[in-house]
Amino acid sequence: MIEVSNLRKEFSLSKQQQKELNTTAKKAIAVNGISFTCQPGRIFSLLGPNGAGKTTTMRMLSTIFKPSSGSIKICGIDVSEDPREARKKIGFLTGSTGLYARLTPNELIQYFADLYDIPKNVCAQRKEKLYTLLDMHDFQGKRIGKLSTGMKQKVSICRTMIHDPEVVVFDEPTSGLDVITAENIIKLIRDCKNEGKTVIFSSHIMSEVDLLCDDIAIIHKGNLLHSGTMVDFRQNMQAPNLTAEFIRIVNETKTENA
Amino acid sequence: MIFTIFKKELKDTLRDRRTLIMMLVIPVLIFPIILTLFVSVSESFSKEAAEKTVEIGIVGEPENYVFQQLELLPENLGKKSITVYKDTTELKAAIKLDSAQIGIFPSPDFEQSMRMKKPAGVTVFFNATDIGMKDRAEAYLETIESIAKQERYMALDINAEQIKPLNIQYSNVASSKEMIGKLAGGFLPYIFIAFGFIGCMYPAIDLFTGEKERGTIETLLTTPVARWQILFGKMGVVVLSGLLAATFALLGLFLSIQVFDIVKDPQILNVVHGVLSPSFIIMLYALLFPLTVFFAGLMIPIAVYAKSFKEAQSIITPMNIIVVLPAMVGFFPGIELNAITACIPIVNIVLSTKELIAGTLDIGLLGLSFAVMVSIAVLAVVISYKRFDKETNIVL
Known part of the structure; x- marks a missing residue:
């Protein structure tokens, strides 16, 4: 659970x-006092245009950035008080995630398993399960730099899931990927939900959100414009489709601010 | 966890061709190449100089004393051929055109001065850009003067011994080890510092800026590993790379002397064999370790700050000159290790190593140099940590 x-x-x-x-301002506010809760077994989507504050929020959730104020609890653990304990519960994947090109998938997965302090036998079992699920056996010993984008994405997924996280944070996970490769991610997000994990993903693609999410929050210029279930969002739509409704909400704020 | 990160970063670094070239290939090859070039070039120069026939131009009659004596000079002073020129203008023009390398012009009253046993004037023309010709002219004329002196002693019936009141003998009490250590000992630490720096450079950029640029740092920071542990693991590889580059340079020197047999001078060989003792190597590495940590600590904040490999490289590369310049202090024979120089980083390493080679090291000053280097290395590590802990610097 994320609070x-x-x-x-x-x-x-x-x-x-x-x-x-x-500007003459000495500080820029990237995220401005937002609150939401992500429940286990549900997919929470953080939707917003470019520069809305999605990545900053995701980075705070995954403890890369420290919040200026406010609190984040991951499975009841306050990330500011005990970031290392919170990190054990989090799996983090972004569309722009790079991999160590000079290592093989086997070496990379083992490295992250060691960083998460996973016992050898547990690691071997999880690795086997993930390799079979993602069909990774054929290229497990090849250098990552020589793999295709799709193969790399599978390695990224395996790396994210090797410590069996309770909370999975996806920051624009499909950006820059073709439809076939993006499908792996979509499947992963669904699997996580089915396994009862808490899933949050950020995106600016409404169709992706529509396909996956149970709960939705819209963020713009650091402010939370909407938060609720996807069912409520659909029922209360004033525009003819989801994309149009998203644009309407964002534009409404622009008009209010003007 | 530090070791897990260290192990992975080392594996990653050792698979990078660019780092391997800078850390291993160039340091190993540099000494054999430099020494081979130096030895073969100097040998060919001295061979060419010994075999070269010097064209001597002279203004005057063939019966002139200098002319006659020149012709009588033995071959071991160098091969020569003599040409008579009409006047000094023609002689100087010939030297400029290199048809003559030395010009000798006995003054018009030369013969008369010789007869009257007065100093007789001789002007020597030479081209200073034609290296070695002035020395050759000096050798010829000093021999001729010495012959003329003997002739005058005989003519005046003087015993040469009687007009030589002092018989001075200079005796050197310094061992050849001390001399080579003090005069040429600066070369070794210079090479170590230069390669230590270059060895640190690529891993520092690759492991910090490179990780940022390739987008791998984010995932690393979401693992339950403290940032200082990540920093120390990575820094360990940077330091090791610097030390390895310096070690491979030493290996190259060892190979040049022991395997390729490039250096032939027995005095230098004796000193080198004496220097390569376990105690010297331990002391050298004790000094080099904090130096390499200092280098790593200097580069890491820059590598963390830089947004691209290119940017990091463009800042760190000029630093090489700033760091290596103080290392050149070792080339000046007059500068010694004392309480002041022991407090100047890098300079203290160079001078301590020189004293180590010469075998004249003061343990107190070595301790002071070591303490200064450790303090500055700790400071560099603290700065690196502060920079690495700054969230805006580690994520693009």
């Missing part, structure tokens, strides 16, 4: 950044 309460993240701006953003 986010009044989460805020500010970044100090350098003079160069102030110039680029054409």
Whole structure:
């Protein structure tokens, strides 16, 4: 379970950044006091246009960034108080995730298993299960740099799941992938849900959200514009389709702010 | 966990062709190549100089004293051929055109001065860019002067011994080990520092900026490993790479001397054999270890800050000059290790190594140098940690 309460993240701006953003403000607010809860066995989608604050939120959830204020609890563990314990519960995957090109899938998976301190026999069992599930046996000993994008994505998935996380954070997981490769991710997200894991994924593609999620939150310029179940969202739509409704909500805020 | 990260980073680094070339191939080959080039070039120069026939131009009559004596000079002073020129203008033009390498012009009153037993003037023309010709002219004329001196002693009936009041003998009390250590000992630490730096450079950029650029750092930071452990694991590989590059340079030197037999001078060989003792190597590495940690600590904050491999490289490469310049102090024979120089990082390593080679090291000063290097290395590690802990610097 993920519990986010009044989460805020500010970044100090350098003079160069102030110039680029054409502002005199010394700080930029990336996330502005958002709260939501993700339940186990459900898929929570964080939807927003580019620059909305999705990646910053995901990075705070996965403990890469420290929140400026507010709290995040992962399976009841406060990430600010005990980030290392919280990390054991999290699996993190982004569309832009790179892999160590000079290692083989076997070496990479073993490395992450060691970092998560997984006993050897447990690791071997999980590896076998994931390799079979993802059809990875044929290329497990090849250098990652020589693998196709689809194969690399499978290695990324295996790396994310090797410690059997209770919470899985996907930050725009399908960005830059073709339909076939993206299908692996979609399947993984569904499998996670079926296994009772808590799943959160960020996206700006409405069709993907429609396909997968149980709960939805819309974020824009760091503010939470909407949060609720997907069923409620569909029922209360004012626009003819989901994409149009998403654009309407975002534009409505723009008009209000203007 | 530090060891897990260290092991993985080492494996990753050893599979990088660029790092391997900088860390292993170049350091091993540098000494054999430099020494082979140096020895063969200097041998061919001295052979060519010994065999070369020097064209001597002279202004004057063939019965002139200098002319006659020149013709009588033995071959062991170098082969020569003599040509008579009309005047000094023609002689100087010939030297400029290299048809003559040495020009000798006895003054018009030369014969008269000789007869009157007065100093007789001789002007020597040479081209300073034609290296070695002035020395050759000096050798010829000193021999001729010495012959003329003997002739005058005989003519004046003087015993040469009587007009030589002092018989001075210079005796060197320094051992050849001490001399080579103090004069040429700066070369070894210079090479170590240069290769230690280059050895650290590529792994530092690859393991920090490279990881950021390739987008792998994010996943690493979501594992339950403390950031300081990640830093130490990676830093360990950077330090090891620097030490390995320096070690391979030493191996190259050893191969040049023991296997390829490039150096023939027995004095130098004796010193080198004496230097390569276990105690010297232990002390050298005791000094090199904090130095390499310092290098790693210097590069890591830059590598963490940089957004691309290129950017990191463009900042770290010029630093090489700043770091290696103080190492050149070792080439100046007058600068010694004392309480002040022992406090200057890098300079203290060079001077301590020089003293180690010469066998004249003061343990107190070695301790001071070591303490200074350890302090500065710790400071560099602290700065690296602060930079690595800054979230905006580790994620693009």
